[in-house]
Amino acid sequence: SQQGEEDPQALSIQEGENATMNCSYKTSINNLQWYRQNSGRGLVHLILIRSNEREKHSGRLRVTLDTSKKSSSLLITASRAADTASYFCATSTDSGGYNKLIFGAGTRLAVHP
Amino acid sequence: DSGVTQTPKHLITATGQRVTLRCSPRSGDLSVYWYQQSLDQGLQFLIQYYNGEERAKGNILERFSAQQFPDLHSELNLSSLELGDSALYFCASSVGWAGATEAFFGQGTRLTVV
Numbered sequence: 692s693q694q695g696e697e698d699p700q701a702l703s704i705q706e707g708e709n710a711t712m713n714c715s716y717k718t719s720i721n722n723l724q725w726y727r728q729n730s731g732r733g734l735v736h737l738i739l740i741r742s743n744e745r746e747k748h749s750g751r752l753r754v755t756l757d758t759s760k761k762s763s764s765l766l767i768t769a770s771r772a773a774d775t776a777s778y779f780c781a782t783s784t785d786s787g788g789y790n791k792l793i794f795g796a797g798t799r800l801a802v803h804p
Numbered sequence: 805d806s807g808v809t810q811t812p813k814h815l816i817t818a819t820g821q822r823v824t825l826r827c828s829p830r831s832g833d834l835s836v837y838w839y840q841q842s843l844d845q846g847l848q849f850l851i852q853y854y855n856g857e858e859r860a861k862g863n864i865l866e867r868f869s870a871q872q873f874p875d876l877h878s879e880l881n882l883s884s885l886e887l888g889d890s891a892l893y894f895c896a897s898s899v900g901w902a903g904a905t906e907a908f909f910g911q912g913t914r915l916t917v918v
Contacts, residue, residue: 722903733806733894733909734847779846783903791860792837792896792903796846 695723695780695795703801710767712798714780715760721783721790723756725765728777728797737765737778770802807831810895810910818918822883825913829876829897835859836878837907838870841892853878854901885917 698713714723722741726734740747740756740763747754753766767774777797783790807830817823829836834855839847849862853872864870867885872878882889892914896907 724903724906726909731892731912731914733808733911734896734907735806735909736906739906781903781907783901790901790903791849791852791862792907793849793862794839794847 695782695793697778697780697795697798699798700796701799701801703803704770706770706772706802706804708770708802710770710774710800710802712765712778712800714763714765714795716763716780716782716795717761718784720758723754723763723783724781724792725752725754725763726779726781726794728779730776734779767800770800772802772804774800775802776800806908806910808895808897808908808910810893810913812913813911814914814916816916816918817885819885819887821885821917822881823885823915825880825882825893825895825915827878827880827895827897827910829878829895830908833897833899833908834876835898835901835907836872836876837896837898838864838878838880839894839896841894841912843891847894850880882915887917890915890917 695716724739725737779797781794809828837852838850850864852860870880892912896909898907
């Protein structure tokens with residue numbers, strides 16, 4: 692079963708607007724990652740935030756993590772048409788002493804020129 | 805280019821058949837993971853290897869098996885294929901344990917079962 696669940700499932704915005712995607716998870720995590728997938732292609736890592744961090748920035752990306760609420764958000768500022776893709780959160784959880792990297796169902800982002 | 809190579813890129817086969825998907829991880833990466841992505845769905849974790857040994861299993865069917873070889877490349881074997889097995893199969897690799905560092909994904913193998 693999925694560990695993370697993204698919200699919303701789909702998001703449609705205009706270029707220049709900000710896009711916010713949320714991820715909720717169920718069990719304690721070691722860290723949380725965000726990935727991007729262009730249609731039918733492999734996933735590309737965006738950012739990793741550790742369980743003891745609250746916020747992280749990378750270019751136009753801002754990720755927050757609230758372990759008390761078991762949730763994370765990804766903010767893309769000043770979006771561009773090229774940001775159109777699916778975005779997934781992935782959590783690292785312990786599995787009998789070894790970590791598993793489990794992905795959520797993703798948010799499909801469409802940025803219109 | 806992520807450095808992870810998956811072959812073949814596309815595969816069309818009939819129900820009941822067996823196929824083997826191959827993955828070469830990035831140089832130096834010890835962990836290999838396999839995921840299944842059905843149309844417009846999220847990634848389902850199948851199995852993970854670290855330095856040749858199975859480390860974690862997800863929702864992998866008994867008809868599916870995998871292994872990681874001494875040279876660290878991995879193969880995913882799918883047998884008695886059904887229409888519902890049609891999906892994108894991704895391999896990913898990372899230096900260390902799953903999630904400790906970023907994972908690098910291959911471009912996937914698109915399997916179509918007819």
